[in-house]
Amino acid sequence: MIIRKAELRDVSGIVWVCTEGNRQTYKDLYDTYYLEKVIKDFYSIERITKEVLSPEGWDGWIVAVEDGKVIGAGGGGMIDATSSEIYVLYLDPSRRNEGIGTKLLEYMTDLQLSQGAREQWVSVAKDNQKGIPFYExxxxxxxxxxLDHGTKKEDHYVSLRYVRYL
Ligand SMILES: CC(C)(COP(=O)(O)OP(=O)(O)OC[C@H]1O[C@@H](n2cnc3c(N)ncnc32)[C@H](O)[C@@H]1OP(=O)(O)O)[C@@H](O)C(=O)NCCC(=O)NCCS
Incomplete structure (x- = not known):
C-alpha cells in the first residue's frame, strides 16, 4: 500500500471510497435524503476531478492505494498561520482498523507541519463511533x-470539534 497525493486516475476510486464511507458511517445518524445530497454535492466525479487537478485553499486529496485501487482518501489544509484542519477522511469500509487511516493522517500532518501547523482540528459527527475513537x-x-443544518429546517446535526497539539 502507498500513500501519495491523488492523481487524475484516482478520481473514481476517491468517489467510491467517500460514497461508501459516508453511507456506512452516517446511515443511522443522518436522514437518507440529506446523506445522499451530501454525497451528490461533495463527492461527484466533476467536483473531485476539479479538486484533484487544482486544489484551492487546501492541500488537496491524499490517497491510500493498493494494487492500483484506492482504499482510502482524505484531505486537509491550513486554516490560519499555525492551525490546520483535517477536512475529510474515509476508507473502503471493509478496510477499517488496519492502520490505513493512521498513515493517511500522518501524511496530511507532515504536509501541515511543513507549513507551520502547531495545532490540528477536526469536526466529527456526534455519535460517529467509526470516527471518534480513532481521533481520540x-x-x-x-x-x-x-450545530450544522440539514436540508429541512427542523434537521439539526451536531458536530464535535476536536484538536490536537502537534
Ligand atoms: C476513521 C478512519 C479513517 C480511521 O482509519 P482506520 O484505518 O480504521 O484506523 P487505524 O487502524 O489507523 O487506527 C485505529 C485506531 O483507532 C482505535 N480505534 C478504532 N476504533 C476504535 C473503537 N471502536 N474503540 C476504541 N478504539 C478504536 C484503534 O485502537 C487504533 O488505535 P491504536 O493504533 O492506538 O490501537 C476509518 O475507520 C473510517 O473510514 N471510519 C469511517 C469514516 C469516518 O468516520 N471518518 C471520519 C470522518 S470525520
Missing part, C-alpha cells in the same frame, strides 16, 4: 459542539 486514539481532545 490519535491524541485529539474534545473541545465543543457545533
Amino acid at each position: 486514539a490519535r491524541g485529539f481532545l474534545y473541545q465543543f459542539e457545533k
Whole structure:
C-alpha cells in the first residue's frame, strides 16, 4: 500500500471510497435524503476531478492505494498561520482498523507541519463511533459542539470539534 497525493486516475476510486464511507458511517445518524445530497454535492466525479487537478485553499486529496485501487482518501489544509484542519477522511469500509487511516493522517500532518501547523482540528459527527475513537486514539481532545443544518429546517446535526497539539 502507498500513500501519495491523488492523481487524475484516482478520481473514481476517491468517489467510491467517500460514497461508501459516508453511507456506512452516517446511515443511522443522518436522514437518507440529506446523506445522499451530501454525497451528490461533495463527492461527484466533476467536483473531485476539479479538486484533484487544482486544489484551492487546501492541500488537496491524499490517497491510500493498493494494487492500483484506492482504499482510502482524505484531505486537509491550513486554516490560519499555525492551525490546520483535517477536512475529510474515509476508507473502503471493509478496510477499517488496519492502520490505513493512521498513515493517511500522518501524511496530511507532515504536509501541515511543513507549513507551520502547531495545532490540528477536526469536526466529527456526534455519535460517529467509526470516527471518534480513532481521533481520540490519535491524541485529539474534545473541545465543543457545533450545530450544522440539514436540508429541512427542523434537521439539526451536531458536530464535535476536536484538536490536537502537534
Ligand atoms: C476513521 C478512519 C479513517 C480511521 O482509519 P482506520 O484505518 O480504521 O484506523 P487505524 O487502524 O489507523 O487506527 C485505529 C485506531 O483507532 C482505535 N480505534 C478504532 N476504533 C476504535 C473503537 N471502536 N474503540 C476504541 N478504539 C478504536 C484503534 O485502537 C487504533 O488505535 P491504536 O493504533 O492506538 O490501537 C476509518 O475507520 C473510517 O473510514 N471510519 C469511517 C469514516 C469516518 O468516520 N471518518 C471520519 C470522518 S470525520
